[in-house]
Amino acid sequence: MGWSDLGLIFLGWLLGLLSPVIQNYILTRRKKKQVEKLIEAEVSELAKQLVVVSFLLSESTFSLTKDFVKWCLQEYEKFDTGADEFQIKERLERFVQNSAQQLDEYNTKQSLRGFSPVGVKRYEMPYSLAHANFFHNLEQEKQSAIWEVANRLNTFNQEVxxxxxxxxxxFDESxxxxxxxxxKAxxxxxxxxxxRYCKTIIAASSKVLHNNAMHATSA
Structure with missing residues (x-):
């Protein structure tokens, strides 16, 4: 048996050894794209819903301002990808057209009706957290951004x-x-x-989506 034959045997052995590693690498890359895409969709939807919550809470406490409603509309349009399912965009567009004085008058008019607390639900990230064991395959910045959203959302739910x-x-008459x-106060x-805390979570959500866009551009 010559050296060439030994070389072929060694090469075959090496390829056999590396084959599972290469296959696992390819499968991980495919899964990574799918996981990132679905995490992005979940975080985007969460952010969109929290824009609505932030607006409704501010409206209920008669504290709408020109800058705030502009921010709400900008963020809602950023995350909204289809029909106005929350029927909030048209309202925000109307509020944006109002002057600061008109918004103050609106706040005053609403306050005369009395304060009525908004019912706020807890929000979760089921898909993202179900794949927490896969996070180590993502870029470090992406991991940190996802955990920041999850941790801040946990604080939000405690406040809720x-x-x-x-x-x-x-409702307690006693x-x-x-x-x-x-x-009431x-x-x-x-x-x-x-x-205000909704805005913090939305900002953290943008890090997840911005990080994803950066890597998609460079890929």
């Missing part, structure tokens, strides 16, 4: 639970009028906080 507790207290006013403060 507290908002619900305060809201339930408003609580004195003075304490009802205290609870807490509801207003909590609603304002959640409205």
């Amino acid at each position: 639970d507290q908002l619900r507790e305060y809201r339930m207290m408003t 609580i004195s009028n003075a304490n009802h006013e205290i609870i 807490e509801l207003v403060a909590k609603s304002n906080y959640l409205s």
